[in-house]
Structures are given as C-alpha cells and as structure tokens.
Amino acid sequence: MTAPHLEILDLGCTRGDRPLFAGLREHVAAGELLHVAGSNGSGKTTLLRTLCGLSRPAAGEIRWRGTSVRLLGDQYRADLAYVGHKDGVQGELTAAENLETLSCGAGASAADMRRRIDAALERLGLAAYAPYPAKLLSQGQRRRLALARLLVQPKPLWILDEPFTALDATSCRLVAALVSEHLAGGGIAVLSSHQAFDIAAAEVKRVDLDSLGARAFAWAGEPEPRPERAGHPA
C-alpha cells in the first residue's frame, strides 16, 4: 500500500449553480497539514465535504494514494475520519456509547475497543461523563466528544471543519496537540479554522478560497479558457 498522500487536481466547487472556487491544486503528503482559509461563504465547508466524498465536485478530481477517490469508494472512507460542523453526537446515547456505535466494524476485539474508548475519553477530559447521555454535555464537551472519535480508530486522513469552535483555550491546545501527534505519526490533516492555532507539522500548506473564487468560473462544463493552462483538458 502506497504511503498516504492526498492530491487535489483542478478542483472546482459550486453551491447549487453558483460557482464558489475553481482550479484548486494541492498535494498533501504524510505529516503535512492543509489549512483551508477563507471568509464566511467562500466554500470552506463545501471543500471539506467534497474532500470527504459527501459532495460531488463540479470539476476536477481528488486522489488518495494515487487513485481517484470515486473509484476507491469504501476504501477511501475506511482511511478517512471527518469531524464536521455538526458534532455527529447522538443526545440519547451516553458518551461512551456514542464512540462505540461510530467505531463498530473496526475489526478490533470488544475489550480492545473498550480500552481505546476509555483512553480517548480520558485524553479529552470526558472520562467523568462516560456514563451520561450526551445531551447533558455542554457544547464544548460535545465538540470534544466528536473529536474523541479520532482517537478511537486510527485513520491516516483527518478532515476537520472548524475543530476549535466552542472550545476554550486549554481544549484548543489539547486538540492542536492531538493533531500534531497525528501528523508526527505519518498522518495527514486538512482543517479549516478562523482562529490561529499552533500545530507542529512537517509542512503547513495554506489554501485561501477567497483568492481562488475571484477567478472566472463559467459553469455548464465549459470553464473559461485560462491562458496559463492552454491545451489542458478543461
């Protein structure tokens, strides 16, 4: 299996029929962090969801380990962990149960899973809340629970949409540390954030969607010919 690396080729996204950005090209290798920046409405969440495969891009391709993500299908999703805007936390289940259900089918034994879940909750300071229904947790605690999922099942690619939202300073540092460790272990992380953060990475690549969006993007499958890419299959 090839080393984890993510390629984004000429990606263009729309919201409905309205173009958001076009021509995004990036290559993210193991240990690297891709920081998606942009003002509200510039398409950060859309980009992250497209990278997950939840949204279909208007143009371009995403490749994981060299193969198109569309061809990989389930295989890509097996390598991917996503924490989106919504926490993905079910209020009726306890904190521990939440982590259980979302990690089922991992192949690890039940005891092993239990240990990992406990360790994850411990790490994120939620051990005390394990037996309580998640709806009793505060917003910040729920966010941490959503992020705890990342620790239960190790996956090479992390895609995080505004992970620092609703977190206090200590928690922010904790999450930053988690991501740094993940990267140090050879993983890849893509995240969007308004806030400044301090994550140790082999390299931090930055994408500014505001500047990308300014390029002309004509929908209907006919991107306006861009002079610097004449002859490139549109």
Added chain:
Amino acid sequence: MARAEPIPSGPEPVTLELHRYVSPKTFYPLAGRLIPWFGGLTALLLAVGLYYALFIAPPDYQQGESVRIMFIHVPAAWMSMFVYVVMAGAGAVGLVWNAKLAEVLARSCAPIGAWFTVLALATGSLWGKPMWGTWWAWDARITSELILLFLYLGVMALQSAIDDPKRAARAAAILALVGVVNIPIIHFSVEWWNTLHQPASVTRIGRPSIHISLLIPLLLMAVAFMLYFVTVVLLRMRNEILERERHSAWVTELIQSADAEPAPPAAGNRPRGVAG
C-alpha cells in the same frame, strides 16, 4: 459522490466531445431555431387530425358520436406514459453523467406529462359519462392514469420543494426512476383489482374494433401530440436554461443585447450560501 462502483466523472476526455454539443449554451439557440418548425407542424397535424376525427371517421355503432373523444383520450394517455418514460430516462442520464441538459429536459417534461394525464382523465371521464351515467368510474385505465398523475405531481412537488437546482434534479430523477419501475406493477395491480370488483354489466371503455378509417385519425392525433410535446418541451427547456444559467457570461450578454440597455443586476442576486 463516492460509491462502491466506479462512475464516470464529468470532465474526462471522452465526454468532452459531447459536452461541446449538448451544453446548454449551444442548445439554447439551436432550440430557438427548431421551435417555429415544430410549432408549425404541430398546428398543421392537429388541424388535419381533428378534421379527420370529427368529420371523416364514422361514428361507432355502439357508442355513437361520443367515440370521437377516443381520438383525444387515447393519444393523450399514450403521451402521458411516454413523457414519464422520457422524464425518467433523462433523469437517469443526468444522474449518471452529471449532464445539465438532461436535467433540464427532465424538469421540463414533468408539467407537460402531467397535463397530458389530466387531459386523458378528463376525456376519459367525458367518454364514460354517456355509457355509465356517472362522471367518474373506477375503470382500470382511468385509475392507472390517476395514479400516474399523482406520480407526476410528486415529482413536481419534490422539485419545487428543493431550492438547490442540482439537488432538485437528482432527487426528482431518483423518484422518477423509482416511479417508472413501479408503473408496470401498479398497472398490473389496478387491472387485477378492477376485474375483481367490476360488475359484469358495466361495459369497459374498449377500443372499438380498429378499422382503417379510425386508425388514421388516431395516428395523426398521436403524431400531432408528439410534435406538440417536442415544441413545448423545447420552449420550457429554453426558459429553464436561462433560469439556471443566469449567472453565466453568455446569458448576461444575451439579456444585454436583447434589452439594448444596461443589464439588470444578475437576476435574483442570491445571498451567498450559509457557512461557505
């Protein structure tokens, strides 16, 4: 959308050729040129067909003059089915190949098909009145047409409930495909139900034994309806294209040259989507 099986993605070189010919931008003027021709043919054939139907075809020995309704009812019923299949097919093409024109076609078909269904129902009811004495009877064909009408209304309701045109087109396509698969089952069920509950004394709206003099107007009307469908669908598609493409350069140019005055701000300046 990632799925287990590979799906051809839009911008691959193979489909690029098609893109040039079936993009909304090239289709728009092409449709514009075709519409007058189809419209003219429609009018002509309708006139001829109606003349045949009303004056030349002989009255049925059993049903009298009211059999003439058949010349509208039967082609309308055929068209209602045909248009649904076209809608489902176009929806499928739009889903698999992400083809905008197919989506536009599917969306344009729905109201036309629905009206054909209403026409079939109304004429069926008119036809049945002299025979059954009631305005409505649960004849197998009428009941099937009624359910078909609900299927159409469902597709239209779904599309109008979704703001995002892409999602609307895809959702409607899935619904239409589920519908098209179910139509034979529904038809079979209704037929069976009808034979079970039909008292023997009630005559079915059977087609009178097909005589050549009846066949000609029937086919003429069928072709006329088909041409009508093509004309109207082209018209609707042009409107739909303008609506969906209103942000693009060629549409704004079109509006500008048509008005010969400064273009209005991009029609319906939509507020930027929530949370990019």
Added chain:
Amino acid sequence: MVSLRRAQDALTPVIFFAIVVALFPLGVGPEPGVLAMLAPGVVWVAALLATMLSLPRLFANDYADGTLEQLLLAPQPLAVLVLAKVVAHWLLSGLPLVLLSPLLALQMQLPADALPTLVISLLLGTPVLSLIGAIGAALTLGLRGGGVLISLLVLPLYTPVLIFGAGSVAAAATGLDVEAYNSLLGAFLILALTFAPWAAAAALRVSLD
C-alpha cells in the same frame, strides 16, 4: 438503541392507527354489515397512514445532529446500513401495528377467520411500506413540508401493496383462498428488500450533497 429511548415517538403511529380505525364507525354508523365490508380496506389504509406518519423520523434526527453524515462516511456499504435502520424502524413502528391489528379489526366486525390473513398480510406488507417509505424519507431530508411531502411521493407507490393486502383479507373474509395473495405480497417484500435500500442510499447521498 436510540429509538428505544425515544419511546414516546414510537407510540404515536400506533395510537394514530387505533384512533383512525375507531373514527370509521363514528363516521359511517355502527351497522355490522357495513363495517365488516369496509374492514379490510379501513384497517389497511389506517396502517398505511400510520406508517407514513412515522417516516419523517427515520432519518431526520440523525440528519440534524450529524450522525447521518457519519453513516455516509462509514466504510460499510450504505445500502446495508440503510437496511439496518429500516429494519430497526419497522420493529418499533410497524410491528406494533401488526400486533394491534386483530383487535382493531374485531372492532370493525371483521369475521374471526379472516384475522390470521390480516396479520400475515400486514406482516408482509408493512415492511414493504417502510422500505419504500425510506426512499421518500431520504429524498425529503431537511425540506419544509416534511411529512405531507413524503406522503405525496410515496402514496402512489403504495397502491399495489394496498390492493393486494386488503384484497387478501377481503378474500379471506368471504372464504376464498389466499395462497396467491400471500405469494404476491411475499414477492413484493423480496423486491423491496433488494432494491429499496439501494435507492434510499442513493437518495441519501443526493440529499446530503
């Protein structure tokens, strides 16, 4: 697991079922002959409406809190996950209807020998209703108009099941053989089990695009 904890949600369709059937005698008069003739259709239509009532709940909560997204990102095939959800949903919403139906049918003066047929027809039919309904629920995620819109989409598709389901009970009430009906309903069930989860999965992906 989650549904068990939202017990009151699961009860609503069942109560609705009971109320609707109880309304009919109030509407058409208590004459046994009339009621008995209407019974198969009434019970079936009420079960159908009660199932439809429970449909929005199938995906809506998971959609709202983000767990549905995670489901779409799971490495397991989505159709399988959808099937699991629908089965769970049916066990909580559909099965109670099946179990309650004999009582309500007796209220409608259905002859006792037709009761087993009623239960079997609902046992075979309500899963089909849930499966087809799942497609409707998936298509209408997050839209205004919610339950009513689902009804419009899904009711035409329900007609074959209704025709044969109610038909089988009516046949049983008059002493006819119901073998053919059951096989047909069974065939519908197999067809629905095979195709509906897949269509619903596709619809989910479209809705979450």
